[in-house]
Amino acid sequence: MHRGYKLDPTLIIVLVNKLRPNTYTFCLPCDDYTITLENVALQLSLSMDGSVVTGSTIIPNKVDLCEAFFGKVSNKFYGGQIDMKWLETNFKDLPKDASGIIKEQYA
Numbered sequence: 001m002h003r004g005y006k007l008d009p010t011l012i013i014v015l016v017n018k019l020r021p022n023t024y025t026f027c028l029p030c031d032d033y034t035i036t037l038e039n040v041a042l043q044l045s046l047s048m049d050g051s052v053v054t055g056s057t058i059i060p061n062k063v064d065l066c067e068a069f070f071g072k073v074s075n076k077f078y079g080g081q082i083d084m085k086w087l088e089t090n091f092k093d094l095p096k097d098a099s100g101i102i103k104e105q106y107a
Contacts (some may be wrong), residue, residue: 071105 018026026033048071062080066073094106 069105071102 015026018028020027020032024033026032062077063073066082070090072090073080076083076086091106095102098106
């Protein structure tokens with residue numbers, strides 16, 4: 001939900017220049033700072049209550065994993081990876097009448 005904040009391009013450039021990519025820490029004159037998930041949730045007005053996005057589970061193989069997360073199974077695996085073209089082809093456009101489960105699979 002947008003709360004009327006404007007992005008300041010100069011501030012963004014300064015912050016990017018102060019970012020230490022190996023630790024994802026901003027090195028500022030007053031101290032070093034790390035952006036936490038709570039910071040992101042507060043800035044984007046994301047709910048911090050309710051179901052988690054992922055949890056701990058045991059899935060025997062990649063076909064079962066693919067079925068559990070996507071509701072579809074790719075016919076090509078590259079080691080532990082799925083072809084990006086398959087993902088684009090199968091999940092490019094969310095159906096207008098999609099259920100909650102379908103929305104989660106597309107996300």
